Amino acid sequence: MSSSITSKNLIIMAPVLKFPINVGRIDDVQELKKSRKNNIPNRFVRDIAERPALATSHSPMSTSIPVIDLSKLMKGNKEEFHFEILKLSASCEEWGFFQVINHGIDLNLLEKIEKVAMEFFMLPVEEKQKYPMAPGTVQGYGQAFVFSEDQKLDWCNMFALGLVPHSIRNPKLWPTNPPMFSDTVETYSKEIRKLCKDLLSFIALSLGLRGNVFEEMFGLSVQAMRMNYYPPCPRPDLVLGLSPHSDGSALTVLQQGKGNTVGLQILKNNTWVPIQPVRNALVINVGDTIEVLTNGRYKSSEHRAVTHKDKDRLSIVTFYAPSYEIEIGPMSEMVDENNPIKYRRYNHGEYSKHYVTNKLQGKKTLDFAKIPPNNSF
Numbered sequence: 620m621s622s623s624i625t626s627k628n629l630i631i632m633a634p635v636l637k638f639p640i641n642v643g644r645i646d647d648v649q650e651l652k653k654s655r656k657n658n659i660p661n662r663f664v665r666d667i668a669e670r671p672a673l674a675t676s677h678s679p680m681s682t683s684i685p686v687i688d689l690s691k692l693m694k695g696n697k698e699e700f701h702f703e704i705l706k707l708s709a710s711c712e713e714w715g716f717f718q719v720i721n722h723g724i725d726l727n728l729l730e731k732i733e734k735v736a737m738e739f740f741m742l743p744v745e746e747k748q749k750y751p752m753a754p755g756t757v758q759g760y761g762q763a764f765v766f767s768e769d770q771k772l773d774w775c776n777m778f779a780l781g782l783v784p785h786s787i788r789n790p791k792l793w794p795t796n797p798p799m800f801s802d803t804v805e806t807y808s809k810e811i812r813k814l815c816k817d818l819l820s821f822i823a824l825s826l827g828l829r830g831n832v833f834e835e836m837f838g839l840s841v842q843a844m845r846m847n848y849y850p851p852c853p854r855p856d857l858v859l860g861l862s863p864h865s866d867g868s869a870l871t872v873l874q875q876g877k878g879n880t881v882g883l884q885i886l887k888n889n890t891w892v893p894i895q896p897v898r899n900a901l902v903i904n905v906g907d908t909i910e911v912l913t914n915g916r917y918k919s920s921e922h923r924a925v926t927h928k929d930k931d932r933l934s935i936v937t938f939y940a941p942s943y944e945i946e947i948g949p950m951s952e953m954v955d956e957n958n959p960i961k962y963r964r965y966n967h968g969e970y971s972k973h974y975v976t977n978k979l980q981g982k983k984t985l986d987f988a989k990i991p992p993n994n995s996f
């Protein structure tokens with residue numbers, strides 16, 4: 620029997636790697652850009668099957684995923700509320716993604732977090748490397764999810780922090796430069812936390828469940844943040860900004876840099892669909908945890924980021940998940956004879972550990988929880 624994981628021992632242990640790892644040389648893509656002009660090191664060049672097709676007249680149109688108006692859920696009349704809940708349920712079932720407008724978060728705060736994030740990424744590399752992401756770990760500056768020398772690298776610089784509970788914080792990784800960085804992260808993460816709670820309660824209602832079901836189940840929810848900076852890439856047809864993956868969270872909130880190019884793509888019906896940013900909206904996606912809890916009714920969608928030849932791109936991503944202590948599995952309301960159980964029960968801390976100690980590879984991480992379909996005739 621595996622012992623359950625608590626937030627305290629997770630930070631000490633996490634990520635727990637069975638062997639010392641050799642990740643080889645990880646070039647900083649912003650520095651590459653400065654030094655090498657058009658030469659892309661082989662480690663960034665994807666195998667042909669993985670390369671992003673550049674837009675042609677045949678490529679799927681950039682799509683606006685469903686847009687949910689939060690004000691209609693918070694204070695709309697009965698009809699507006701009902702309509703928006705139906706839209707929410709359809710978005711989660713069909714896309715696992717939606718954008719939220721009128722979310723109530725001060726637009727100045729969204730601008731401010733973007734500003735400090737960009738200021739951070741524009742610092743000299745020596746300054747950023749004062750907060751290093753150690754190989755195999757997921758906090759600090761660097762590239763996460765790299766576990767071997769021959770693994771392909773993403774055309775991205777990341778900066779990530781654990782936020783809640785406090786025990787997952789590593790104070791040495793909180794930048795003092797830019798001066799407003801850490802304060803802004805604190806304010807922003809409190810606002811995003813409220814949004815996650817509200818959205819989860821509407822997601823519960825959209826499933827016909829009590830609004831507070833997830834809040835009660837999750838305990839003190841874990842919250843972490845990652846800023847992804849994708850510099851322009853001379854050969855966007857050869858590289859990926861971020862490898863295909865689903866998120867291990869319950870819910871993810873993604874803020875795209877204002878005026879940035881399209882970079883996020885979602886795999887839908889085996890086609891990578893570029894997602895058109897909507898002004899002042901936040902992109903929300905269902906993570907693996909909600910997929911398990913709803914027994915696959917709401918699915919975490921596979922997504923990735925691509926780069927652009929001339930333009931950079933920033934995304935600021937919040938992951939909201941249950942406390943590591945809790946055990947999860949499909950909720951009884953989601954299982955019946957037409958919807959047989961698809962996932963086993965497990966400790967969420969174990970899943971988090973599994974997620975952060977494996978490379979990003981589509982939805983493979985969720986095999987951890989899948990019950991193989993019954994093959995008997």
Ligand SMILES: O=C(O)CCC(=O)C(=O)O
Nearest residue numbers: 845847882883924934936
């Ligand atoms: O940059 C993006 O749009 C995607 C980011 C993302 O999926 C992630 O950080 O998990």
Ligand SMILES: [Fe+2]
Nearest residue numbers: 864865866922
């Ligand atoms: Fe993601």
